[in-house]
Amino acid sequence: xxxxxxxxxxxxxxxxxxxxxxxxxxxxxxxxxxxxxxxxxxxxxxxxxxxxxxxxxxxxxxxxxxxxxxxxxxxxxxxxxxxxxxxxxxxxxxxxxxxxxxxxxxxxxxxxxxxxxxxxxxxxxxxxxxxxxxxxxxxxxxxxxxxxxxxxxxxxxxxxxxxxxxxxxxxxxxxxxxxxxxxxxxxxxxxxxxxxxxxxxxxxxxxxxxxxxxxxxxxxxxxxxxxxxxxxxxxxxxxxxxxxxxxxxxxxxxxxxxxxxxxxxxxxxxxxxxxxxxxxxxxxxxxxxxxxxxxxxxxxxxxxxxxxxxxxxxxxxxxxxxxxxxxxxxxxxxxxxxxxxxxxxxxxxxxxxxxxxxxxxxxxxxxxxxxxxxxxxxxxxxxxxxxxxxxxxxxxxxxxxxxxxxxxxxxxxxxxxxxxxxxxxxxxxxxxxxxxxxxxxxxxxxxxxxx
Amino acid sequence: xxxxxxxxxxxxxxxxxxxxxxxxxxxxxxxxxxxxxxxxxxxxxxxxxxxxxxxxxxxxxxxxxxxxxxxxxxxxxxxxxxxxxxxxxxxxxxxxxxxxxxxxxxxxxxxxxxxxxxxxxxxxxxxxxxxxxxxxxxxxxxxxxxxxxxxxxxxxxxxxxxxxxxxxxxxxxxxxxxxxxxxxxxxxxxxxxxxxxxxxxxxxxxxxxxxxxxxxxxxxxxxxxxxxxxxxxxxxxxxxxxxxxxxxxxxxxxxxxxxxxxxxxxxxxxxxxxxxxxxxxxxxxxxxxxxxxxxxxxxxxxxxxxxxxxxxxxxxxxxxxxxxxxxxxxxxxxxxxxxxxxxxxxxxxxxxxxxxxxxxxxxxxxxxxxxxxxxxxxxxxxxxxxxxxxxxxxxxxxxxxxxxxxxxxxxxxxxxxxxxxxxxxxxxxxxxxxxxxxxxxxxxxxxxxxx
Numbered sequence: 001x002x003x004x005x006x007x008x009x010x011x012x013x014x015x016x017x018x019x020x021x022x023x024x025x026x027x028x029x030x031x032x033x034x035x036x037x038x039x040x041x042x043x044x045x046x047x048x049x050x051x052x053x054x055x056x057x058x059x060x061x062x063x064x065x066x067x068x069x070x071x072x073x074x075x076x077x078x079x080x081x082x083x084x085x086x087x088x089x090x091x092x093x094x095x096x097x098x099x100x101x102x103x104x105x106x107x108x109x110x111x112x113x114x115x116x117x118x119x120x121x122x123x124x125x126x127x128x129x130x131x132x133x134x135x136x137x138x139x140x141x142x143x144x145x146x147x148x149x150x151x152x153x154x155x156x157x158x159x160x161x162x163x164x165x166x167x168x169x170x171x172x173x174x175x176x177x178x179x180x181x182x183x184x185x186x187x188x189x190x191x192x193x194x195x196x197x198x199x200x201x202x203x204x205x206x207x208x209x210x211x212x213x214x215x216x217x218x219x220x221x222x223x224x225x226x227x228x229x230x231x232x233x234x235x236x237x238x239x240x241x242x243x244x245x246x247x248x249x250x251x252x253x254x255x256x257x258x259x260x261x262x263x264x265x266x267x268x269x270x271x272x273x274x275x276x277x278x279x280x281x282x283x284x285x286x287x288x289x290x291x292x293x294x295x296x297x298x299x300x301x302x303x304x305x306x307x308x309x310x311x312x313x314x315x316x317x318x319x320x321x322x323x324x325x326x327x328x329x330x331x332x333x334x335x336x337x338x339x340x341x342x343x344x345x346x347x348x349x350x351x352x353x354x355x356x357x358x359x360x361x362x363x364x365x366x367x368x369x370x371x372x373x374x375x376x377x378x379x380x381x382x383x384x385x386x387x388x389x390x391x392x393x394x395x396x397x398x399x400x401x402x403x404x405x406x407x408x409x410x411x412x413x414x415x416x417x418x419x420x421x422x423x424x425x426x427x428x429x430x431x432x433x434x435x436x437x438x439x440x441x442x443x444x445x446x447x448x449x450x451x
Numbered sequence: 452x453x454x455x456x457x458x459x460x461x462x463x464x465x466x467x468x469x470x471x472x473x474x475x476x477x478x479x480x481x482x483x484x485x486x487x488x489x490x491x492x493x494x495x496x497x498x499x500x501x502x503x504x505x506x507x508x509x510x511x512x513x514x515x516x517x518x519x520x521x522x523x524x525x526x527x528x529x530x531x532x533x534x535x536x537x538x539x540x541x542x543x544x545x546x547x548x549x550x551x552x553x554x555x556x557x558x559x560x561x562x563x564x565x566x567x568x569x570x571x572x573x574x575x576x577x578x579x580x581x582x583x584x585x586x587x588x589x590x591x592x593x594x595x596x597x598x599x600x601x602x603x604x605x606x607x608x609x610x611x612x613x614x615x616x617x618x619x620x621x622x623x624x625x626x627x628x629x630x631x632x633x634x635x636x637x638x639x640x641x642x643x644x645x646x647x648x649x650x651x652x653x654x655x656x657x658x659x660x661x662x663x664x665x666x667x668x669x670x671x672x673x674x675x676x677x678x679x680x681x682x683x684x685x686x687x688x689x690x691x692x693x694x695x696x697x698x699x700x701x702x703x704x705x706x707x708x709x710x711x712x713x714x715x716x717x718x719x720x721x722x723x724x725x726x727x728x729x730x731x732x733x734x735x736x737x738x739x740x741x742x743x744x745x746x747x748x749x750x751x752x753x754x755x756x757x758x759x760x761x762x763x764x765x766x767x768x769x770x771x772x773x774x775x776x777x778x779x780x781x782x783x784x785x786x787x788x789x790x791x792x793x794x795x796x797x798x799x800x801x802x803x804x805x806x807x808x809x810x811x812x813x814x815x816x817x818x819x820x821x822x823x824x825x826x827x828x829x830x831x832x833x834x835x836x837x838x839x840x841x842x843x844x845x846x847x848x849x850x851x852x853x854x855x856x857x858x859x860x861x862x863x864x865x866x867x868x869x870x871x872x873x874x875x876x877x878x879x880x881x882x883x884x885x886x887x888x889x890x891x892x893x894x895x896x897x898x899x900x901x902x
Contacts, residue, residue, distance in 0.1 A: 056832050100754035106830035303551035379557035385508050386837040
C-alpha cells in the first residue's frame with residue numbers, strides 16, 4: 001500500500017519514491033523496435049521523432065537549456081514564475097480566452113523550470129493539431145505577462161512557498177542545497193523565496209524569456225501521429241521565429257567541498273527528516289554507469305537495498321532510507337535521505353556512514369552485481385510504456401548528449417560492468433566521513449558541524 | 452498553469468479537475484482499431500483483452516462489485532482498510548519480503564475501494580510475468596492481515612482521516628453525502644471514521660475479503676503483451692480458486708429527496724467551499740447521454756461552461772465552478788462545486804440556481820449542442836492514450852454493463868442527440884430550487900435549511 005500523505009513520511013511512500021528517484025535521475029534508458037528519426041525543419045530546428053499512428057494523438061516535449069541557474073542575482077524564482085505565465089494570456093487571447101481555447105481543443109500544455117532547463121510539454125489530437133500548435137506558438141513567442149495575471153500567479157507561488165516552509169522534507173532539501181552549494185546558483189531553490197517572488201515584475205519575466213528562449217539551446221522530442229514533413233512545419237511554427245542564440249550567463253562548474261557539514265533546523269515534529277550527500281558524478285563521467293549500479297544496491301533499490309536492510313530491517317530505526325545519483329549539468333551529487341524518530345537520528349546516521357564505509361572498502365559481490373543488473377536491464381522497458389514517457393526519454397537523452405543510439409547501447413553498458421569496476425567507483429565516490437547533512441525536526445543529541 | 456495546492460482552491464486546478472471529473476464520471480469512451488477479445492479461462496473466469504505486443508509489458512485491472520457499501524454497519528472503512536493490506540504480507544512472504552519481491556520483479560500492484568467496487572491494478576514485464584502473477588495470486592487469495600501490519604496501516608489511515616478533517620474540500624464532500632443519503636451506505640465515507648478505523652480488527656478484514664472476493668462479481672480487463680491462451684492461465688492462477696459466489700448484502704436503490712437542504716460547517720478560512728447537487732441518472736438510464744452533454748455545457752466544460760461564464764467571467768465571484776454527473780450503481784447524482792470568498796457564497800449560489808433554472812426551461816441552442824458534441828467526440832481518443840487507460844476503460848464498460856461494442860457505438864450515440872432531447876432531459880433533471888448544499892468556511896449570511 002502506498003499512501004502519499006503530505007508532510008508525513010510514510011513507510012512505502014518513501015521507499016517507492018526512492019526507487020523512482022534513482023530510476024529517474026539515472027537518466028539512462030530497451031525498446032529496440034522504436035525508430036528514432038532526426039527531423040530538421042526548413043528553418044533549421046531539430047527534433048527527434050518516433051512516429052506512432054496507432055492513436056490520433058501527438059506528444060511534444062522540449063527544453064531550453066538554462067533553467068533557474070539563469071535567474072539573475074536577487075531574482076531567484078524568475079524561471080519558475082515564467083513557467084506559470086506562458087498560458088496566462090498570449091497572442092490575441094487573454095488568460096481566460098487562452099484556457100478556454102485549450103479546453104475546446106482538448107489540448108494540454110505545461111511548463112516547468114529546474115536548475116538546468118526550462119521545459120515544456122504539449123499534447124494535441126491530430127484533428128486539432130493546427131489550432132493547438134498556434135496556441136503553443138503564442139505561449140512561447142508572445143506571452144502577455146500582464147500585471148493582473150502576474151499578481152494572481154504570484155499569490156499562488158507565495159502560497160506554495162508558505163506550504164514548503166512547513167514541510168520538513170522541502171525544508172531539509174532546500175537547506176541541503178544551501179549548505180552544499182552556498183552562493184553557487186545550485187544553492188538557491190528554483191521556486192525562489194518569498195522576498196524574491198514578491199519583488200519580481202513583469203519586466204523581469206519578459207527579460208528572462210527573451211534571454212533564454214532561443215534556438216541554439218533548444219532540444220525537442222516528439223512521439224505520435226505525425227510524419228517528418230508535418231513535424232517540420234510544426235517546429236517552424238512554434239520555434240522558427242525565436243532568436244538564434246540564447247544569452248546565457250556562465251554557470252561555474254562546482255565540486256562539493258570534501259568536509260563534513262551538519263545543519264540542524266528546529267521544527268516541532270516527532271520525526272526528524274534527514275538529507276545527506278556528497279560529491280557524485282556528472283552524466284558523461286565514464287564511471288557513471290558503474291556508479292548507477294552501485295547506487296541501486298546501496299540505497300536506490302527500495303526494500304532490497306543495503307541501507308534499508310541495515311537501518312530498517314535489522315534494527316527498525318526508520319521507515320525507510322534511500323539514496324540517488326543526481327547528475328546536474330555543472331555538478332554531480334550522490335545524495336540520500338532518511339526519516340526517523342527524533343531519538344534515533346544519530347544512530348541512523350552512524351549506521352549509514354558505517355555501511356557506506358564498508359561498501360567503499362569492499363565493493364559489491366558477484367551476486368549483488370548480477371541481481372542489480374537483472375533488475376536495471378529488465379525494468380528499462382518500463383520507461384517507455386507511454387508516448388509521454390518515450391518523449392521524456394528522448395528529450396533527456398538529448399539534454400545529456402548521449403546520442404540517439406543510447407537506447408540500444410544502454411543495457412549493454414550495464415551488462416559490461418564488472419565487480420572490479422564497481423569496487424573502483426565505490427572507493428572513488430563513497431566518502432562517508434565527509435557527509436553534508438541537514439536535519440529538520442527535534443533530533444536528540446545531534447550537533448551542528450563545520451558551519 | 453495548474454498548481455495543485457492542498458487546502459486552497461486555485462483557479463485552474465479547480466477548472467481542470469472539474470473537466471477531469473466530468474470526463475471520468477461520464478464513463479463513456481474512438482479507437483476502432485482496437486480489437487477486444489473476450490477470453491474465458493478453463494475455470495470459467497472471463498476477461499476482456501486487447502493484445503499489444505509492441506512493448507514487453509502487461510496491464511491487468513479488475514474489480515469485485517461490492518465496495519464500501521458492503522462495509523458492515525459500524526465498521527465503515529473496512530473495504531479501504533483491506534485495500535491497504537493485501538500487499539502487506541501474503542502467501543509465504545511477510546510484508547517486507549512481499550514488497551522486496553515486487554521491487555525485484557519491477558512489478559506493481561495497487562488496490563482501492565470506492566462505494567460500489569473493490570478494484571485492483573497490476574503491471575508486470577513479460578519476462579517476470581509468471582513470478583509476478585504468483586504474487587498477485589497470493590495477495591488476493593492468501594493475504595495475512597497480521598496484527599502488527601494492520602496496526603501500521605491503521606496509523607496511516609488515521610493520519611489520512613485527520614488531514615481530511617482539516618481539508619475544506621473533503622469535509623464539504625463528506626458532509627454532502629451525509630446530507631444527501633443519510634443512513635444509506637452512500638451516506639458514509641469509504642475511508643471510514645476515526646472511530647470505525649480504530650475499532651476494526653484483522654477478523655473484520657478477513658471477513659470482508661471472504662464475502663466479497665468471488666467469481667460471480669468479478670470483472671477483468673487486460674492490455675498488453677499476452678495472448679488469449681496465456682491469459683487464460685493467468686486468470687486461473689489469480690482468480691480460479693476464489694469462491695463461486697460473493698456474499699453481498701442488499702444495497703437499496705435510493706432517490707434523493709426533492710427538497711432543499713443546506714448545511715453550514717464552520718471552519719476558519721477566508722474562502723468557503725461549497726458542494727451542491729440533486730438527483731441525477733444511473734448509467735443505463737436512456738437519458739444518460741443527453742444528460743452527459745447537458746452537464747458538459749452547464750458546468751463540466753471548464754472555462755467554456757455556462758456556470759463559469761456567469762459566476763467567474765461576468766462577475767468575478769469565484770475562481771471556478773464546475774458540475775459533474777456521478778452515476779452510482781444504486782443512485783444517480785448531478786453535483787457540482789464552487790469556492791468563493793466568504794461574503795460571496797450567497798450570491799454565487801443564487802446565480803447558480805438562476806442559471807440552472809434558465810437551462811431547465813430553455814435547454815441548449817443548436818450551436819451549444821454542436822460545440823459540445825465536437826469536443827466530446829473529438830476528445831474521446833484521449834481516454835485511450837496509454838495501456839493503463841485502455842484497461843481502465845474496458846473495466847468501466849464491463850462494470851457499467853454497456854457491451855464490448857460500446858467503444859464503437861459511443862460517438863454515434865452522442866452525435867444522435869437532438870436539441871429536443873437535451874431540452875427534455877434538462878427539464879427532467881435540473882431542479883435548482885431543491886439543491887442539497889454544504890458550505891464549509893465562514894460564509895456571510897448563509898443559513899441552514901431543511902435540517
